[in-house]
Every structure is written in structure tokens, then in C-alpha cells.
Amino acid sequence: MKFLLLIWAGLKRKKLRTALTLLSIFIAFMLFAFLGALKEALSGGVSMAGLDRLIVRHKVSLIQTLPESYKARIQAVAGVAAVCHQTWFGGIYQDPKNFFPNMPVEPAEFCAMFPEFVLSDAAKNSWLNTRTGAVVGRATAKRFGWKIGDRIPLRSPIWGEPSGQSQWEFDLVGIFDGAKKGTDTSQLFFRYDYFEEARQQQKGQVGWYTVRIADPDRAGTIAAAIDREFANSPYETKTEPEGAFAQGFAQQIGDIASIVMAVVGAVFFTILLVAGNTMVQSVRERTEELGVLKAIGFSNLRVLLLVLIESCCIAMLGGFCGLGVAWLIIASGNPIPSLLPVFILPTQSLITGALLAVALGLVAGVLPAWQAMRLRISEALRRGA
Amino acid sequence: MSVLTQLFAVAWFNLRSLPERKAAALTAAVGIAGVVGVLVGVLAIAEGFRRAMTVSGSPDVAVVLRSGADSEMTSGLERDATRTIADAPGVARNSAGPLTSAELFVIINLPKRTTGTDANVPLRGVEQGAFDVRGNITVIAGRRFATGRNEVMVGAGAARAFGGLDIGKQIKVGQNAWDVVGIFTANGGLAESEIWTDTAVLQPAYHRNSSFQSVYVRLTSAAAFQEFKDALTTDPKLNVKVLRLSDFYEEQSTAVTKFITTIGVFIATLMGLGALFGALNTMYSAVAGRTREIATLRALGFGAGPVVVSVLVESVLLSIVGGGLGAAAAYLLFDGYRASTINWQTFSQVTFAFRVTPLLLGNAIAFATVIGLLGGLFPALRAARLPIASGLRES
Numbered sequence: 001m002k003f004l005l006l007i008w009a010g011l012k013r014k015k016l017r018t019a020l021t022l023l024s025i026f027i028a029f030m031l032f033a034f035l036g037a038l039k040e041a042l043s044g045g046v047s048m049a050g051l052d053r054l055i056v057r058h059k060v061s062l063i064q065t066l067p068e069s070y071k072a073r074i075q076a077v078a079g080v081a082a083v084c085h086q087t088w089f090g091g092i093y094q095d096p097k098n099f100f101p102n103m104p105v106e107p108a109e110f111c112a113m114f115p116e117f118v119l120s121d122a123a124k125n126s127w128l129n130t131r132t133g134a135v136v137g138r139a140t141a142k143r144f145g146w147k148i149g150d151r152i153p154l155r156s157p158i159w160g161e162p163s164g165q166s167q168w169e170f171d172l173v174g175i176f177d178g179a180k181k182g183t184d185t186s187q188l189f190f191r192y193d194y195f196e197e198a199r200q201q202q203k204g205q206v207g208w209y210t211v212r213i214a215d216p217d218r219a220g221t222i223a224a225a226i227d228r229e230f231a232n233s234p235y236e237t238k239t240e241p242e243g244a245f246a247q248g249f250a251q252q253i254g255d256i257a258s259i260v261m262a263v264v265g266a267v268f269f270t271i272l273l274v275a276g277n278t279m280v281q282s283v284r285e286r287t288e289e290l291g292v293l294k295a296i297g298f299s300n301l302r303v304l305l306l307v308l309i310e311s312c313c314i315a316m317l318g319g320f321c322g323l324g325v326a327w328l329i330i331a332s333g334n335p336i337p338s339l340l341p342v343f344i345l346p347t348q349s350l351i352t353g354a355l356l357a358v359a360l361g362l363v364a365g366v367l368p369a370w371q372a373m374r375l376r377i378s379e380a381l382r383r384g385a
Numbered sequence: 386m387s388v389l390t391q392l393f394a395v396a397w398f399n400l401r402s403l404p405e406r407k408a409a410a411l412t413a414a415v416g417i418a419g420v421v422g423v424l425v426g427v428l429a430i431a432e433g434f435r436r437a438m439t440v441s442g443s444p445d446v447a448v449v450l451r452s453g454a455d456s457e458m459t460s461g462l463e464r465d466a467t468r469t470i471a472d473a474p475g476v477a478r479n480s481a482g483p484l485t486s487a488e489l490f491v492i493i494n495l496p497k498r499t500t501g502t503d504a505n506v507p508l509r510g511v512e513q514g515a516f517d518v519r520g521n522i523t524v525i526a527g528r529r530f531a532t533g534r535n536e537v538m539v540g541a542g543a544a545r546a547f548g549g550l551d552i553g554k555q556i557k558v559g560q561n562a563w564d565v566v567g568i569f570t571a572n573g574g575l576a577e578s579e580i581w582t583d584t585a586v587l588q589p590a591y592h593r594n595s596s597f598q599s600v601y602v603r604l605t606s607a608a609a610f611q612e613f614k615d616a617l618t619t620d621p622k623l624n625v626k627v628l629r630l631s632d633f634y635e636e637q638s639t640a641v642t643k644f645i646t647t648i649g650v651f652i653a654t655l656m657g658l659g660a661l662f663g664a665l666n667t668m669y670s671a672v673a674g675r676t677r678e679i680a681t682l683r684a685l686g687f688g689a690g691p692v693v694v695s696v697l698v699e700s701v702l703l704s705i706v707g708g709g710l711g712a713a714a715a716y717l718l719f720d721g722y723r724a725s726t727i728n729w730q731t732f733s734q735v736t737f738a739f740r741v742t743p744l745l746l747g748n749a750i751a752f753a754t755v756i757g758l759l760g761g762l763f764p765a766l767r768a769a770r771l772p773i774a775s776g777l778r779e780s
Binding site for chain 1: 408
């Protein structure tokens with residue numbers, strides 16, 4: 001404990017330099033944290049995917065529709081526990097910039113299939129009783145300041161106008177939250193029966209199916225069975241586990257994500273290189289003092305530890321502050337909700353960052369610490385800063 | 386001694402003593418090099434994507450979509466409408482007729498070569514007029530697709546990024562098989578990310594019979610656009626929106642470009658700050674290490690001004706050297722590097738190459754210089770305000 005004073009004195013020796021080094025490390029770790037959040041935003045769907053769910057889509061591409069009649073046939077495949085469908089509505093709220101995903105679904109089956117969307121029973125009942133009802137995720141509700149009871153108008157370039165009206169209007173009956181930290185709560189869901197009745201083209205067609213299977217280990221066989229059921233028909237399907245489907249999307253953004261990662265990684269290491277060098281310098285300047293310490297009886301090990309701990313202190317202080325401030329900024333809100341549906345700092349990034357901070361302290365301190373330990377007292381006292 | 390002579394003398398003296406501070410100087414330069422290199426890399430992505438999206442947008446080409454459509458996929462035009470559009474004033478003609486192409490745009494899934502996972506690849510049905518309309522399509526291997534046959538020609542970017550697109554191979558789309566007969570370039574533009582075929586063959590394959598999604602038109606001149614647009618928007622039989630191709634492409638690329646630029650600026654700001662603190666640290670150390678020398682110079686009669694400037698000169702020089710190194714490394718590593726990503730507005734892949742332009746390099750080096758200036762300013766001021774007597778005593 002008493003040696004802490006020594007370490008503290010060492011840090012205070014050149015306050016400006018310590019401060020600047022701290023700031024460099026602080027910035028580097030802030031960058032690291034933002035990098036973690038960005039990576040999670042671009043590929044988070046993979047970790048949130050349900051292990052016991054498959055996605056069935058048109059074999060040619062996701063933009064092609066499937067007949068609604070497929071639902072019964074998929075249900076009949078062995079191993080299938082539940083089926084529900086969704087369709088890309090592409091609704092625009094006032095301005096295309098305000099993008100958020102919106103889909104017609106069958107309420108009861110949908111809520112059962114996706115337990116990660118937490119909706120109160122009252123809201124569920126309300127939705128079942130209101131034909132034009134819609135539920136929206138907390139993130140989008142907060143973004144536009146919507147409350148239950150609001151009337152949400154959307155226009156859909158894809159599906160055109162609903163029969164009898166100039167734009168689609170929905171009554172907000174519920175706001176859902178995510179069960180886990182990274183769940184996407186930016187979507188809006190409304191009722192398929194209203195959609196089917198009011199749309200004027202491609203009636204009876206849906207976008208894709210989500211299938212719950214009883215045994216996740218048999219995902220591959222069941223997927224193949226579903227695709228076999230519809231092989232050589234006008235609407236061939238491709239079935240894959242939800243995780244693989246999300247991964248495919250992440251890969252499509254793919255190159256950008258990995259490039260940004262590599263780039264920011266390089267920055268991180270560059271800034272740390274500079275900070276590390278400064279710490280090396282600061283120890284070298286105190287050769288004489290270290291010599292004195294050894295002369296009065298500090299063992300080699302003690303001297304080594306002293307330098308190492310000082311180095312680690314700077315690194316950890318700067319690193320933890322950087323991670324902490326970044327965490328606060330990220331928690332305060334999503335800067336581009338239309339492009340990044342989820343914006344959180346995953347715990348894994350925090351832990352990795354913390355470990356990196358300690359590692360930086362050790363690596364930057366090990367060389368000068370080793371040299372300090374091996375110092376011959378007479379040489380050290382002679383050197384004079 | 387005049388101020389100028391003093392300035393040169395002290396600055397030169399500082400620079401000549403740099404080798405004594407090799408390690409610190411090198412670290413500072415490397416730090417700045419890293420920051421500049423990364424900045425250039427990120428901005429090269431934005432520039433490359435922007436270029437791919439807009440280079441093909443010549444001002445005398447117009448595109449017509451259904452009114453209210455925000456992309457080709459959500460648009461729909463009937464055959465009669467496309468005929469009316471082709472007969473509108475302002476449309477260039479050659480011996481074969483008006484230079485227009487009524488087109489259909491769909492998406493198919495092909496595996497990415499790098500990851501093997503599915504990607505959304507654009508498949509475009511065009512009419513023969515499309516080659517004259519676009520004006521920059523060059524077949525670099527094989528030949529153009531023949532009308533009426535299940536043949537496709539593949540953009541060079543798509544052929545590079547997605548699997549199964551070599552000449553002689555077949556791509557199977559649903560019930561149909563298409564032969565790959567040629568590879569084309571389009572001056573680096575968007576068409577290189579696409580696969581082209583005959584509209585008349587694509588329509589029945591997708592059950593679209595007589596409907597198209599867009600009409601691309603070559604105008605008699607860039608100035609004829611207004612006349613063309615007015616004629617179409619005032620026609621009661623048509624319900625269309627008319628855009629210059631360059632504006633259309635710009636509209637289609639705003640989301641991704643904004644995303645990359647926002648991230649780029651954010652990274653640049655943080656990096657700049659980090660580099661600044663690093664530079665400040667280095668220069669403070671440099672000045673602190675030479676306290677006695679600076680005090681001696683001041684005692685000899687050199688003014689404060691030359692001392693300040695000399696420190697600044699050293700700092701800026703290090704930054705420029707580091708910046709130059711970083712920029713050169715970035716250029717060598719990044720220029721022309723091929724990548725692809727998904728454009729959410731068209732829901733399909735766009736292949737592009739990183740572009741390191743002279744403007745970009747210039748900006749990056751200017752950025753480095755500013756860091757050098759700021760990083761050297763405060764240490765320089767401190768050096769100048771050193772009390773001479775105590776400075777001389779320092780060991």
C-alpha cells in the first residue's frame with residue numbers, strides 16, 4: 001500500500017505528459033468501443049437469431065413472393081411445430097428518410113413465434129380485436145414520439161394504395177420491448193387480414209415464412225424436406241436456419257464491415273504505439289531515481305513491479321475511462337436509426353477492451369521495467385538525467 | 386542578426402539535432418502516418434462508392450419511372466407508356482429509331498466468391514437500344530447476348546465478385562437456365578455490378594408479360610431534358626417521374642454514401658484528436674529535453690519568435706513526413722482495391738473499387754499539417770517563455 005505513494009509520485013512527476021498520454025489512450029479505447037458497437041449493429045442479427053427457427057423464402061430471391069397456401073403444406077412437414085408468415089410492406093412514414101421495417105403478420109401466430117418481442121396481454125388482445133391495429137417497437141415509438149391510440153399513416157410504393165383510401169392508416173394498439181439487450185425494436189407489425197383485404201395486387205401472396213421446429217438438431221433435414229415439398233413448382237423455396245439467413249445479410253454488407261474493422265483496428269494500434277513510447281520514455285528519464293531506490297534497498301523485483309504497475313495504472317485509467325465514456329454516449333441514443341437498427345455496446349467488447357487496457361500497460365511497461373530491474377546501481381547514479 | 390536569419394539559424398539547428406531524438410521523432414511520424422493512412426483508406430471507400438454510383442450518369446441521359454416510385458423495383462410502366470415515352474420530343478434518334486431502352490430490374494441470389502454466402506445480384510432486362518443510350522458499354526470478353534435467347538452478359542464487377550459467372554457457364558434462376566456469353570465494362574459505373582439480358586426474355590420468366598419498370602432515354606442534348614420532362618409530365622395518359630440519370634444515381638446512393646461518410650468523419654475526428662495528443666506529447670518531450678539548449682540560445686540573444694517558429698517547423702516537418710508516408714502507403718495499399726456492398730435503396734449489391742484521388746491525398750496531408758501545427762504550438766510557446774536563468778541551470 002505504501003508503494004502506491006511512490007507510484008502516484010511517479011505519475012505526478014510530469015503532469016502534462018501523463019495527462020496527454022492518458023488522453024491518447026482514452027481516445028483509442030473510445031474508438032475501440034464504437035467499433036464494437038458498429039460491428040454489433042451490422043452483424044448483430046446473427047447472435048439474436050432463434051436456434052429453433054428456420055426461414056423459408058422464394059428460392060430465386062427474397063423479393064419474390066410465395067403463396068399463402070404454402071402455410072398448410074409447410075405445417076404438414078414432419079418436425080414442424082409452428083409456421084407464420086411475414087411480408088415486406090416497405091411503408092414510408094412521411095419521408096423516406098424515416099425508414100423503419102413494417103410488415104403484415106398474423107397476430108396470434110406471430111406473438112407465439114417470436115417471444116423476444118415482449119407485448120403486454122392487454123395490447124395483444126387489443127390487436128386481435130382491432131382490424132387496423134398495429135404494434136410498434138419501443139425504439140421507433142420513441143423516435144417519432146408515438147403513443148398508444150395514435151393513427152399512423154404509411155404509404156407503400158410497392159403495394160400501392162389500399163382500396164377505398166389514399167394511404168394506409170393504422171391504429172397503434174401496443175408498443176413492444178425486446179426481451180434481450182440486442183433485440184431489434186424498430187419494426188412495426190400490422191394485421192395480415194386487413195392487408196389482404198385492402199391490397200389491390202398480388203393477393204394471396206406473402207413474403208417469407210418462419211418455421212419453428214421441435215428439434216434444432218434436425219434443422220438441416222427438416223429444411224431439406226420443406227424444399228423438397230416445393231421443388232419443381234412455380235414457387236420453389238429455399239429454407240435455412242434463421243442464423244444462417246441473418247449471416248447471409250451480414251455478409252452482404254460484409255466487405256464494408258470488415259474494412260471498417262480493419263481500418264479502425266489499425267488506428268487503435270497506432271495511437272497506442274505512440275502512447276506506449278511515451279511511457280517508455282518517462283521511465284528512461286528516471287534512471288537515476290530508480291538507481292537511488294535500488295541503492296536504498298529496493299529489490300530488483302520491487303523495482304520491476306513499480307514500473308509495471310505505474311504503466312498499468314496509466315493504461316487502465318485511460319482505457320476504462322475511454323470505454324466508460326463511449327458506453328455512456330452509445331447508451332444515450334442511436335445517431336442513425338434508419339441505417340443501424342440496433343446500437344448497443346456488447347458486453348464482450350467491454351471485457352475485451354478492459355483486457356486490452358491491462359495488456360497495453362503490461363506491454364508498454366515490460367521493456368523499461370526489465371531494464372530498470374537489470375540496472376547496475378553505480379551506473380544509474382552516475383547517469384544523471 | 387535580422388529576425389529572418391535568426392529564424393533560419395535556429396530552425397536549421399533544431400532540425401540538425403533531430404537524429405539525437407530519433408526514437409521520439411520516428412514514433413511521432415509513424416503515429417501521424419498511421420492516422421493519415423487510415424483516413425485516406427476510409428475516405429477512399431466513400432469516394433469509390435460514390436464514383437461507381439455516379440460516373441455513369443451522363444447529363445444527356447434521362448430515366449423515366451412511375452410517379453411515386455423510389456427505386457426501379459417499385460416502379461411499373463406498361464408497354465403503351467414506354468412507346469409514348471419513346472416518341473416524346475427531345476429523344477435522340479438514329480437510323481434504327483429512338484434511342485431508348487425499356488427495362489426490367491429484378492434480383493437473383495448468387496454466392497459471393499469471398500464468403501460463399503448468398504448475395505442479392507441485380508439482373509436487368511434491356512432492349513437493344515440500351516447500348517447506345519448508356520454509351521459506355523464495352524464488351525471485354527465474349528459477345529453481347531442475342532435477342533430472344535436465354536443468354537446473359539455479365540458486368541466485370543459482378544463477374545469478379547460473384548460465383549458462377551464465367552463465360553460458358555450457366556446460371557439457373559428458378560425454372561430457367563441462362564448462358565453466360567460475355568463480360569462487359571461500363572467505365573467503372575453501376576452497370577458493372579449487374580447482369581444484363583433481353584427484356585423480352587426476362588419478362589415471361591418473371592410473369593411480367595407486357596410491363597416494364599423504367600425507360601432509359603438518350604436525349605438530343607443535355608439541354609433537351611426540360612422539354613422532354615415537360616412533355617411527359619403534362620401528358621394525361623402518363624403518370625411518370627423523369628430524372629436525369631446523374632440525379633437518379635445520386636438519389637439511389639444517398640443512404641450508403643451518407644453512412645460511409647458519417648462513419649469516416651467520425652473516425653477522422655477521433656483519430657485526429659488521438660494523433661494531436663500524441664504529437665503534443667512528443668513535442669513537449671522534445672522541448673523539455675532541450676531546455677538548456679533553448680535557454681542558451683535565448684541567453685545568446687536569439688529572440689522568442691525564432692525559437693517558437695523553429696519548434697513549429699520541426700513539428701510540422703515531422704507531420705508532413707509522417708503524413709506523406711501514410712498517404713503513400715494508403716495509395717499503394719488501397720487504390721483500386723475491390724469491394725462490394727449492399728445498397729439498401731436498391732436492395733442489391735454494388736461492386737466498387739477504392740479510389741485514392743489527389744484531392745483526397747491533399748486533404749489528408751493538410752490534416753496532418755494541422756495536427757503538426759497544433760501539436761507544436763503550445764510546446765513552442767512554452768519554450769519561448771522559459772525563464773532563461775533557471776533554464777540554464779537545468780541538467
